[in-house]
Amino acid sequence: MSLLRKKRIFYLLLSFAAVLGLFALRIAWIQTTSAFRAVTVGGKTINELAVRQREESIELDPGRGHIFDRNGKALTGEIAWTPILFPVRRLPEDSQLTALATVLKTTVPELRSTWERLERPYVWPKPGGESGQPLRLDEATAHTLPRIEGLEVLPYMARYGPGDRGNQWLGFVTQRPDVIRKLREHKHQPDYAMTLQVGAAGLEKTLDGFLRGLGGVRAAYTVDGRKDPLGGMGTRVNANTSRYYPLQIQTTIDDVLQQKLERLAVKLNVTEGAVVVLDVKTADIVSMVSLPFYDPHHVDPALENWGNKAVKAFAPGSIFKTVIAAAALEEHVTAPGEVFHCNGQYGKYGLSCWKEGGHGNLTLEEGFAKSCNVVFATLGERLNADVIARTAAKLGIGRSIGWRDPAFLGGDVLRPLDQEEAGALFSNPAAVDGGVLAQTAIGQRDVLVSPLQAANLVVTLLHGGQVKAPRLVREIRYKDGSLLSDLPVQASPSSAGQIHPQTANRLLSWMRLVVTDGTGRTLQQAKWPLAGKSGTAEVLKNNEQRNNQWFIGYGPVDRPQYAVAVLVQNRPKGSKHLAAELFRRTMDVLASQG
The missing domain is CATH 3.90.1310.10 (Penicillin-binding protein 2a (Domain 2))
Structure with missing residues (x-):
């Protein structure tokens, strides 16, 4: 009925x-x-x-x-x-x-x-x-x-x-x-x-x-x-x-898709994390899944399951290398084709590459595709805290980006997204040294990014560097169906400006290289041709070393429709990269919907 x-x-x-x-x-x-x-x-x-x-x-x-x-x-x-x-x-x-x-x-x-x-x-x-x-x-x-x-x-x-x-x-x-x-x-x-x-x-x-x-x-x-x-x-x-x-x-939510992705996360045994799907044209939130699930009829304030992890900020790991790559290109401290050497050890600050024995000689593009820590620690030390923070702001990182109206219908500020966190870059900018820069460049130290920001970063690149404001609500209507107010698509510009379209396009092509020749090659099995960036962040849970796994990207490559960010939290060290699989399966669901 x-x-x-x-x-x-x-x-x-x-x-x-x-x-x-x-x-x-x-x-x-x-x-x-x-x-x-x-x-x-x-x-x-x-x-x-x-x-x-x-x-x-x-x-x-x-x-x-x-x-x-x-x-x-x-x-x-x-x-x-x-x-x-x-x-x-x-x-x-x-x-x-x-x-x-x-x-x-x-x-x-x-x-x-x-x-x-x-x-x-x-x-x-x-x-x-x-x-x-x-x-x-x-x-x-x-x-x-x-x-x-x-x-x-x-x-x-x-x-x-x-x-x-x-x-x-x-x-x-x-x-x-x-x-x-x-x-x-x-x-x-x-x-x-x-x-x-x-x-x-x-x-x-x-x-x-x-x-x-x-x-x-x-x-x-x-x-x-x-x-x-x-x-x-x-x-x-x-x-x-x-x-x-x-x-x-x-x-803006498609609840049929939302329920499919909720079931998919359960099927893959994801117990903690988030999935965000954005429409690349508008940055509308098409689906936003948070795990663990909650029962709206019975909420225990002492538990955390009622909080929306999709808008909470977490250590991003290597997906933050996208921001560092943009900063290095914009500041001209590197150029496409520059060759780096990775022997597996950075040689200072106790940093090493994730690949034992290193990558050998590789170009900047290959360093991005293979997510080489040595390449990006090097780039981090060539930059400074101000440049990194400014570039992050240009890309919608380190600040709130959700749709807002400062005087909606002549009243108070309207911000439909609840619990949104701005994230962080440097806890003490005055005390930044080479070690802080190197660790920041690989998405560790004090860096915190939300899955919503991560998905919107991809949308920003697809719009040539213009940051869109993710929208959760389209319209408010009266009971009889007549329109009270619409909430139009809007941008979320930074006072620092935006990155150049050429930089954005270059990063998008490197994301494709991640799938064809880098850490995301398992995505070649997907229904759509995809592009993206993987990430793994080391975290502590109950005094035990764990990993936050990330994957962000878009598809299909030839006519982008959706940007997706996946976070799988607190995975055992050395375990399968479940975030990449959940990303691929999410994109397959989207491809099946047409």
């Missing part, structure tokens, strides 16, 4: 409100005219005020705006027919609960025990321990449930789909009384309930001001003061309706 059809079914329930309102008026008249009349119940005389009606209500839809992928697929808000139990005094006999217990996938004793303890309406959960997930019934099954007082099967809105995901950029919602108190301080804000769930991370947080609605949909079950259902009242649905709200957010 389509989302649109489900919503139509959902709001059909509102048509009953007028009819139910007549019953409510009748009950109100009875209470008003005979509120203090003594009545006999069960042989005892009591005051009718003791049995006056009250409503046990539950929120079916909080009225929060929804988020969609680039193709209109809903990323939030799944409606399903869900059994809901309301607190009532008298429960049915076990014989009547048998059929219900079967559908609810529980036992009669467990069902009875749960129902008897209820103090408020209860959404029956999906079995199997998936936190926050309601039991979802198809319409045919929903109609087979027995008619029992206190049981209703209603269209219930779950914010997120089932299962753990690697789309931490979406974020999650939670109750934040501190945020609500601040909102209440502003007179123009609605009187939000303290229990209102607000965005705590990702797009849910950065766009919370647009996603908060005008009120949701509630179902009320009318009982008297002793929790006995009032005959004829049934369930009443109340909703705040508006033509314009809640708003709709359209992202």
Whole structure:
């Protein structure tokens, strides 16, 4: 059933409100005219005020705006027919609960025990321990449930789909009384309930001001003061309706691709890292996977899985040689064709080449393709900290690059990307010496780069040195589909300027050489002709030496469509370069999509 059809079914329930309102008026008249009349119940005389009606209500839809992928697929808000139990005094006999217990996938004793303890309406959960997930019934099954007082099967809105995901950029919602108190301080804000769930991370947080609605949909079950259902009242649905709200957010993400890449990472046993796919024309984020995955229904702040590693900065290893090569060419401290000699040892600072025995004589281009540490340590010492930092900034490294608007719609700064880190180059620029420069040149020491920056570096080269601002959100629309605002493609220029197109083109050709003659030759098996740069960074985890593996690149070479960055964290030293394989397999998925 389509989302649109489900919503139509959902709001059909509102048509009953007028009819139910007549019953409510009748009950109100009875209470008003005979509120203090003594009545006999069960042989005892009591005051009718003791049995006056009250409503046990539950929120079916909080009225929060929804988020969609680039193709209109809903990323939030799944409606399903869900059994809901309301607190009532008298429960049915076990014989009547048998059929219900079967559908609810529980036992009669467990069902009875749960129902008897209820103090408020209860959404029956999906079995199997998936936190926050309601039991979802198809319409045919929903109609087979027995008619029992206190049981209703209603269209219930779950914010997120089932299962753990690697789309931490979406974020999650939670109750934040501190945020609500601040909102209440502003007179123009609605009187939000303290229990209102607000965005705590990702797009849910950065766009919370647009996603908060005008009120949701509630179902009320009318009982008297002793929790006995009032005959004829049934369930009443109340909703705040508006033509314009809640708003709709359209992202740049292709969720079909996103899920394919999440499954691919799991298949390859990648447990830590990230994959970023950018559209090379716009720098739009087509997919952004973070590992380990998270469950948006149940987030433990003490864990790190809810953080988006795609925008966190890590030691880049040899992919940073792309920046050093650009700086050396731009500053004319080397030239294509220069010959270097690598015997495996740099001869100082304790540096060595990754290849035991060295590469022998090799040109600058070959040094890039074979990722020779000796070549790049040499280039690093020919440069200085200022030149390296300036070139990095020109390429979108060492600074925030995500799409932003300093006064969106005349308001505050809008930055849809949550948790984005700028990265780092030198922790103490004043204390840079030859050893620091040599280590920096091979992507170690203090250098930190995010997978998003790494993928965008490739886009920058494909645009002749112009840095684009990766975009996660395309449009914000009203409920009726009319446009509130679009978020146009934009550049992210540096005050230092940009590298020359000739330098960018040369680096792109060297990336192709990496695949044909260098460290990326396994990529020749890919469906598309590819180009890229590998990297391995030494890191410590729990006082144990590990490697962060990287691969960045683009494809197809003859008509570039996508730039991809892959980070696989904390791999054992000497293990297979899993990042290169995940890069190739990611590109194969993209090639299959056309």
